[in-house]
Amino acid sequence: MDSPLQRAPDTVAGPVAGPESPHFADGVVPDDVDTGAAGTAGAAGTAASTRRLRALLRRPTFVISALIVAWWIAAALTWHLFGLNPYTSTGTLNAPPSWAQPFGTDYLGRSVFARTMAGADSALAVGPLGSVLATLLGGALGVIAGYFRGWVDTALMRVFDVLVVLPPLIFLIVVVGAFGASTPALIVIIGVVFAPGIARIIRAAVLAEMGKKYVTTAKVQGESAVRIMTTELVPNVLPTVIIQATLSLSAAILLTATLSFLGLGWQPPSPDWGLTISENLGYLESAWWTVLAPAFAVASLVVATQLIADNIKEVSS
Amino acid sequence: MSALDHGQTAATAPERGFSALSERHSRILVLLGKRLVQIPVVLFVVSIMTFWLIQLVPGDPGRNALGPYATQAQVHAWDVSNGLTGPVVARYLRWLGGFCTGNWGTSFVYLVPCRSLVLGHLVNSMLLGVYAFALMVPLSIVLGSVQAYREGRRSDRAITITLMSLSSVPEFVVGVLLLVVFAAWLKMVPVQAAADATGDLAQRLHAMTLPAVVLAIAYLAVLTRMVRTGTAGAITAQFHRTAVLKGLPQGQIVRRHVARNALIPTMQLLGLYLGALLGGNAVVETLFNYPGLGALLVVAAEHKDVVLLTDAVMVTGVVSLLALLLTDVCLILMDPRIRFENTES
Numbered sequence: 001m002d003s004p005l006q007r008a009p010d011t012v013a014g015p016v017a018g019p020e021s022p023h024f025a026d027g028v029v030p031d032d033v034d035t036g037a038a039g040t041a042g043a044a045g046t047a048a049s050t051r052r053l054r055a056l057l058r059r060p061t062f063v064i065s066a067l068i069v070a071w072w073i074a075a076a077l078t079w080h081l082f083g084l085n086p087y088t089s090t091g092t093l094n095a096p097p098s099w100a101q102p103f104g105t106d107y108l109g110r111s112v113f114a115r116t117m118a119g120a121d122s123a124l125a126v127g128p129l130g131s132v133l134a135t136l137l138g139g140a141l142g143v144i145a146g147y148f149r150g151w152v153d154t155a156l157m158r159v160f161d162v163l164v165v166l167p168p169l170i171f172l173i174v175v176v177g178a179f180g181a182s183t184p185a186l187i188v189i190i191g192v193v194f195a196p197g198i199a200r201i202i203r204a205a206v207l208a209e210m211g212k213k214y215v216t217t218a219k220v221q222g223e224s225a226v227r228i229m230t231t232e233l234v235p236n237v238l239p240t241v242i243i244q245a246t247l248s249l250s251a252a253i254l255l256t257a258t259l260s261f262l263g264l265g266w267q268p269p270s271p272d273w274g275l276t277i278s279e280n281l282g283y284l285e286s287a288w289w290t291v292l293a294p295a296f297a298v299a300s301l302v303v304a305t306q307l308i309a310d311n312i313k314e315v316s317s
Numbered sequence: 318m319s320a321l322d323h324g325q326t327a328a329t330a331p332e333r334g335f336s337a338l339s340e341r342h343s344r345i346l347v348l349l350g351k352r353l354v355q356i357p358v359v360l361f362v363v364s365i366m367t368f369w370l371i372q373l374v375p376g377d378p379g380r381n382a383l384g385p386y387a388t389q390a391q392v393h394a395w396d397v398s399n400g401l402t403g404p405v406v407a408r409y410l411r412w413l414g415g416f417c418t419g420n421w422g423t424s425f426v427y428l429v430p431c432r433s434l435v436l437g438h439l440v441n442s443m444l445l446g447v448y449a450f451a452l453m454v455p456l457s458i459v460l461g462s463v464q465a466y467r468e469g470r471r472s473d474r475a476i477t478i479t480l481m482s483l484s485s486v487p488e489f490v491v492g493v494l495l496l497v498v499f500a501a502w503l504k505m506v507p508v509q510a511a512a513d514a515t516g517d518l519a520q521r522l523h524a525m526t527l528p529a530v531v532l533a534i535a536y537l538a539v540l541t542r543m544v545r546t547g548t549a550g551a552i553t554a555q556f557h558r559t560a561v562l563k564g565l566p567q568g569q570i571v572r573r574h575v576a577r578n579a580l581i582p583t584m585q586l587l588g589l590y591l592g593a594l595l596g597g598n599a600v601v602e603t604l605f606n607y608p609g610l611g612a613l614l615v616v617a618a619e620h621k622d623v624v625l626l627t628d629a630v631m632v633t634g635v636v637s638l639l640a641l642l643l644t645d646v647c648l649i650l651m652d653p654r655i656r657f658e659n660t661e662s
Contacts, residue, residue, distance in 0.1 A: 162362050165634045167593050169600070170614060174630060177618045178370040254487050261489050262603055262615045277493060281604070288501045295490045306485045 055315045062311040065304035076120035084114035086271040094287040104289040115271035116293045122272040126186045127252040133191030135245040142202025181265050190252045198244045205237040239316035246309035254302045273298045356638050367630045368409050422624040431628045442597030442609035449532035461544025484538035492531045492604045528605045547579035588644025592637030
């Protein structure tokens, strides 16, 4: 599944790259407030962020999406507390949905409901950490490239020239072949593969900020480059960073499910959704419920995270 | 107009070289020349990266190919004959030489020369990609322009919401849903496309329809959005109002003034998609068991078929670079204002 990765920049770049993005009232951080990056960001944006949070909570699509994500996180963390058994047979093979087995059973007689719930575990094993890593890496690169321009910028652009040649999934297939598909390896791979795309968008946002007066003021005041980047630029491009983090979470969940679906990720008897779909594809005509449940599960999680990103984007612009 | 000046000087000049061509054609030649340098450089970097990464693949290709009962000497002989021994640089140069001269090595999963295998699968992927393209381009142009002419109304919003939610659902989920409905419930199409994909045209089209629809759905939303933005921009522009007030016939306005301007941003996006579509989509081809390049790559990666994997990745890269080049040429033909300078800002 390569398209969301390619699509994400197109759908985001427009509103973000625009010259007018007054995310924080005017972004000027009082110089005498000598706190760390997080502290200053909080001081400058507390009122704005609570206002934005309230606006988010008024949006039904955001609330529903957040509930769906919360549901799957809860399922991932607590499924084994409810006596669900995704690994052993219940007796009947390929039984259609009934009261005893709400989602039916699969070709080994395992409960599809239990497997779908337990599958949330592997679906969320890589995505969150991978997207955090990608956001940190890509954000740092993007801010540095946007602030210094010069060779960092050129290097980033050249990396793009090469990366654009291969669809992300093909690239991922090769890299996973080389480094394996263990959870830590996948987290690092997702982090490194997504970082350049995030860097490009953060760079565009930083470039838009660079033209504003507060950056010039800070430079004239003699603030160091590191200080300008961490206390002036980062808080002002933070909404973009959060949107990119959410979008990359969605893409990471999708890509790991896709790898499992292709047989390159989790291996049987894991109840992973992507793997379950490909395992049961042969029984599609006789037992369609075995693919339908995990398909809806993947779709709900991916679409919900994407809708959360969309809502944040609309509220912050 | 500089094009006119150029034509006049060319007419007075005695020799008839490049200068005899119109400016637009000479710009295409310049672009082609630039890309002729740029494409091999990018491909060279991609090939080094791919080769190096694939060399890291743990596992013994010779042992994989010959099975557990071969002797160590046999495995070693196989490795030598397939060019898998020696330092990485030497192996890379040997592979590069072979790739450039058409000797792409032998796949040990399929036991046939990689070249015919990769190119055959590439043709299948291209057919599927063209089919998907033929479905999605007209549809997105129609939907996008309908949206632009009805901007802000309920139908505009309804189309956006429907397409956006359709396209954010993963491809294999859309594919599975379509399979459940059309193959399992209605029994209208085969579950597996492989058997029919090599039959006659009608059978092929029948087998390719579901995969093509899935591919088209995946790209439709963003494409329609681009058409909508481009058209909305063109119909609110001054030149459009002038054309209307001049009393030009509606058809001419749409053809000459709206379409040409509206489709420029769309064309750029189409180039990216064309590369991705023609190079094969691993997920959709695997789901429908369609014999395309994407599915071949997955098989090669699963079985650690090093030679096949390297060749297939390179071909994917060539296809997407050529698609980008084709897009740039089309853009020059459509929009004489476009320049490809080395400006980055």
